Amino acid sequence: MKRWVYLFSEGSKEQRDLLGGKGANLAEMTKLGLPVPTGFTVTTEACLHYLNNGNVLTDDMKDQVMASVMQLEEKTGKSFGDFKNPLLVSVRSGSKFSMPGMMDTVLNLGLNDETVESLVRNSENERFAYDCYRRLLQMFGDVVMGIDNSKFESRITQLKQSEGLNFDNELTANHWKRIVSEYKQLYRENLDRDFPQDPVEQLYLAIEAVFGSWNNNRAKTYRRLHDISDDLGTAVNIQEMVFGNFGETSGTGVVFSRNPSNGEPGLFGEYLINAQGEDVVAGVRTPKSIQVLAEDMPEQFEQLDTICKNLEKHYKDMQDVEFTIERGKLFILQTRSGKRTSKAQLAIILDLFKEGIIDEETLVQRIEAKDLEAALHPSFDVKALKNRVHFLSGLAASPGAAVGAAYFTAEAATEAKDRGERVILVREETSPEDIEGIAVAEAVVTSRGGMTSHAAVVARGMGICSVVGCEALTVVDGENRGTVGEETIEEGTILSVDGTAGKIYFGEIPMEEVANTVALDDLHEIWDRHATIKVRANAETPNDIETAMALGAVGIGLARTEHMFFEKTRLLQFRRLILADTLQERQEVLKELKEVQKQDFKFMYQAGAGKSENVRLLDPPLHEFLPKTTEECREVAKALGKTLNEVKRKSDNLSETNPMLGFRGLRLGVAYPEIYQMQGEAIIEAAYEVMAEQGFEIKPEIMIPFTIDATEFATVRHSIEEAVQKVMAEKQLPLDYQIGTMIEIPRACFVADEIAKHADFFSFGTNDLTQMVLGLSRDDSPRIVTQYLDAGIFQDDPFQVIDEAGVGAMIKIAIENGRKTNPNLKIGICGEAAAHPKSIEFLSTLPIDYISCSPFRIPQAKMKLAQVRVEETIK
Template identity: 80%
Template sequence: MNRWVYLFSEGSKEQRDLLGGKGANLAEMTKLGLPVPTGFTVTTEACLYYLNHGDQLTDEVKNQVMTAVEQLSVKTGKKFGDLNNPLLVSVRSGSKFSMPGMMDTVLNLGLNDQTVAALASNSQNERFAYDCYRRLLQMFGNVVLGLDNSIFESRITALKKENGLSFDNELTADHWKQIVSEYKGIYREELQREFPQDPIEQLYLAIEAVFGSWNNARAKTYRRLHGISDDLGTAVNIQEMVFGNFGETSGTGVVFSRNPSLGDPGLFGEYLINAQGEDVVAGVRTPKPIQVLAEDMPEQFNQLKAICENLETHYQDMQDVEFTIEREKLFILQTRSGKRTSKAALRILLDFFNEGIISEEALVNRIEGKDLEAALHPNFDEAALKRRVSFLSGLAASPGAATGAAYFSADAATEAKARGERVVLVREETSPEDIEGIAISEAVITSRGGMTSHAAVVARGMGICSVVGCERLTVMENENKAMVGDEMIEEGTVLSVDGSSGKVYFGEIPMEEVGHTVALDELHAIWDRHAAIKVRANAETPKDIETGMALGAVGIGLARTEHMFFEKTRLLQFRRLILADSLAERLEVLKELKTVQKQDFKYMYEAAKGRPTTIRLLDPPLHEFLPKNAEECREVAKELGKTFNEVKRKTDNLAEVNPMLGFRGLRLGVAYPEIYQMQAEAIIEAACEVREEQAFSIQPEIMIPFTIDAGEFAHVRQAIEEAIQKNLRHNQTTLDYQIGTMIEIPRACFVADQIAQYADFFSFGTNDLTQMALGLSRDDSPRIVTQYLDVGIFEDDPFQVLDKAGVGALMKLAIERGRKVNPQLKIGVCGEAAAHPKSIDFLYELGIDYISCSPFRIPQAKMTLAKATVENVLS
């Protein structure tokens, strides 16, 4: 016989697959002796069986549920349907991974027309009893029977308006009795049936509803967005009810063991007096900060604080804890790993490490790439922000900054995003149905709700900036507009949202670029202790180099000298060079270019501060520099003092059918050795001058691109060496330098042993090597790659993730052959594919020395490399 049901006392935190995260944690807290209301869990396996076998509970499952109910009755002294001491339970979902708000809950199950009277008598609080009953009718109707929740809420709203009341807790027992009567009428009107009075029938229907909610639209969307499998199923947790709506000595709340936005230690959260849990997250009433509980109920606050600290240490993670206080007695209803912002995630892990809660290896393993990437997002430019005045403010629920056009529904936001707009979702309060709209938005603004409301929790988990609880904001969703005093926000109005300050501005505010965070300063040293492969930056401008160094690069792995000629005046000089008709004319241009190149290299060395610097000699596909049409030819002719016919003739002569396979790389060095000689002289002179001026130890690494043959490479190297040695003799100095090549053509991999006789290092250019090996143009490939991904031919885009079977095999061959001739041959890999997490393990196998990528990819690359080392050691 399969076992479908476990008491909380029978499980543990290790059984997340079977009991779901919530059930496993309830079992674990029960084992720890914490004040957890007793209960049991129906397993995820029971859910999957239910979903795959006709959506009906089997007799075997029902029998095990009834056995657990009987055991629950023994422990509590209460029974379903008992007119003296009725058992009431909550029925909650709980999958392996936390999916806040995505699935369904039913509270106060077990109440009916008879037991509500018993509850009123036992509690001596008629208002409380009928408040619980109306909640059951409302939740059961919505969750189990599919009625629109607004049908129920509209009745409460009308009753409050009729009596001049503002809040639910101002309604009396008679009011709630009236609502109960009206709610039962809704069942008859909408469903042509009565509310089921049998608690067992209620329980079975609720379990089925929770199982069914695994496949609701919002749950499916959430799983897709968060990469959660559809095959896990959800458990159902049936737990004795405890009541936060028992009066002024009762309450309920949600608390984090640390600040989920910033990562600061100490309790962070909210609570409500005389309320049930759904009231806190639904935004129905404005909750109080958890610190106020220390004044209202100091004993319970201190007990809660101690429990949160113990749970955090036990789970080695920040906890999100739901609690209820019933007549001054504290109960813990749930704990789970808390959703947090990316900056908070880094801060919390570092604090855990520094506090001795986790090891350095655990720190390295647990940092997520998405958190690291999100932590580097820019904020508003500080100077520009000071000149602006916000028109709206609320709670800073999820930090960051974003600009977009306002839309008032998830559907409208999604449509606008599809049109290419940046979107800000503006709502009275978000609900789980808004998940798709939230996911595509730059920011979320709500007029209601607190720091633990749906909008706050979901936006924070997704790393989307959010401002909630904007009390001056009146949202008229049906009219697609909102008002802030006399100011109107219409659909399409551009808003700038600062989720760190809680302020909203009209119009667009420029963003600032972020170099690094405090967390990164601490993390770089840790990563460097573990990563066997170093990370350099692809950078040639001082700004890019400084950014790369600030983000942890150990040097420059690829400085593309052709990129230094895209600026207008330099482009003209370079065009003069390639359009020159004689050596004398080229030498005249090269003399001018040497001056600017030398200054470029000096800036580069100064920014690198003595770190390794690899400079690639010119590799210009000529089509990037030649005039594109007759009009451009006329402009260039005028600027260069040539005739239109001269420029047109030369441009036509240099035109290539496939420039990427044409006159580029060291082919330029073979045909015009003076060009590479000029660059080599500039590299060496700049290094010597900076060494003297800055006292840096500099060893330039000169990279010759596009090699296909050892003789070709040796020929060009010799010409470069002659120029360098002549220059050093002239300046009466010496300098250590290396000359290597970029391996980016398949033939070079096959003859790597021959090339290694002359090269000091290899650097693989994965972009070009991929397009050569796969016969896919790096410029025209997206359409083809997309088709191949769609039909399953490719698992990943080979320009984003290294193609191990093809390109990887070529690299492995080249390294083996090259190091057989030169065991000390230094190996680097350039290109974004090298920095992708899926490429790292393979690169470790190759035994390379460094990878080089764009500056903002560096932290993630270092993290991934360190994590791969730790995982290999631990395994």
């Protein structure tokens, strides 16, 4: 015969699937000898059988329930339905995973018109007995019989108003008798039947109600939001009632073994004297802080504190404990791992590790990406956010939260910042000209672009909150406003931007109060002991590099030199270069740019303090740097001493139909070798000067982008090396440098063995490689990707998670081919997709040396790399 019921004394914490989390923990605490009211659990399997077979309790189930009731009677010395010494029980739900408040509970079950009088005699407290009876009538009516709870509450409210009372605990025994009578009348009015007087019928109906609550709307919504399977079912826990409403020496409460908001050790919670459990959470009375219990009942407080500490050690986690004190005796009704904020989670697991409660491997495994992300970035107040509805959504390009006034140009944003305003920059898409506006903004919102668009990349690198690809947003060019359906965003409109969720709200949402800072140094030391693949940063400005080093980078994997020209005066210099008509004109510009670039590289080396730094030579998609409008062309012409027609003619000649596949990377080095030579000289001279000034040992890494052919690469490398060797000859000092390439074109993967003969390292550019392998423009992909995700064709956005079957296969081929001819070939992976947890699981199977990502994703990447290795060790 199938077993559907287990006594608490028969179960254990390992049986969460069968007994649910609550039942398993009650069984475990019973085994530990803690003061747990005795009881039994009807299993999750019984629930699923009930739900899948016509919502009927089988005879076997009923027989096993009643057999367990008899054992309960034997242990307690009470009898179910007895007129002299009645056994009363609670009936509570309990699924495998905690779902607080989502399913149903019934207390004081077993009371009826006769047993309530027995309770009066035995307790010598008529008020207490009838308070218990009205609670049963109310909860049973709501949970089991489906009567709207407000109908019950309204009767109590009317009575208090008529008697001039404010609180439930001011009502007398006669008041509760009157309420009981009115509640029974509610049953007749709403159900055309009386409240069931048979305790056994009450029990069966309550079990069925709890089983049925597995499929109520709030439970289904909770499971969907927390990714909990619908196929688990809930157990039902039937437990002897203990009473916190037995007078002034009784009470009930909920306590956490540590503060769930900030992680600080010590009891944190609330309790009520002379109350039952639901009173604490119902808000009908104001609870006291658990610390006051130390004064009201010092013996019980000490006992509770000791139990919580022991439960933490036993479960190896912070605990959320429900307790009741009945006439001075403490009972533990439930324990579970406590819900906590992300900041608290990091503090708690580090403290548990330092206290020896968990080991290092457990610490590594318990940290989640969302907790790290939330701890490193500002976020909105959770309670305030629940009451708000977003009006616009897009791709969550850069995490965090921000509030500010909307401005639609970099100039307007900068002026507003100078006036002391907080700014949200709203654009159709950003370009290098917007860099000053981005730098002063709290957040960046665009209507176009994907996760690798200019706005997304720059915002992530600077740690600025950003939402991109908001397709419902139309930015009206030149009118300084945007529209979303019938809504209009005027200049100065206050917006709240959630870059973690990709949502935007009208008005100001309060920010979460900043709690403790994350102990990243401690975590980095632990992660580095386990991970074999290193993490570098995509960064080129001193500020970004310093941020990256503070967040745990071992070096720079990608310094994009074209990003060094985003500032307005730099942009003008770069435009002079690309608009030059003659070699002489270019060389004049390059002479100035060399000094500018050398200072850039010196700042980089100083910020990196001797750590590896990989500098990618110019890879400028021309559409990002050419003047677009007539007004821009006029400004450039004036600054360069050219005519408007000359600038427009040159810009038109350089304009490309598809700039992402145009005159990029080393194609620039082939056509204009003097440009890459200038950069090579600047990189090496900067290294010599910083070594002399700071004493750092610097090993420059020079990366040539967009390679498709071995001869092509060798030609450009030779040109650069001529310039490098010239500087070294002048200095007469040896310098260990490397020249390698970024692999971002499919052909390069297939001829990697030939390219590797001339290259010291490969760095895979996942953004460009993805768009070429899949034939998807990285800037125009969001709509297509969304459709493919909705249709189930894609499981993940390939610009956020490496496409293993296509892009991943290319990377494997290139590594294998490259290492055949150059066994010492250093391998790195760049691009934001490399830092995604799913990508890291794949990349961890490859013989690579490092991945490189934006600074604020470094901790998450290091965490996941360590977790992968720990899991491999455990297996």
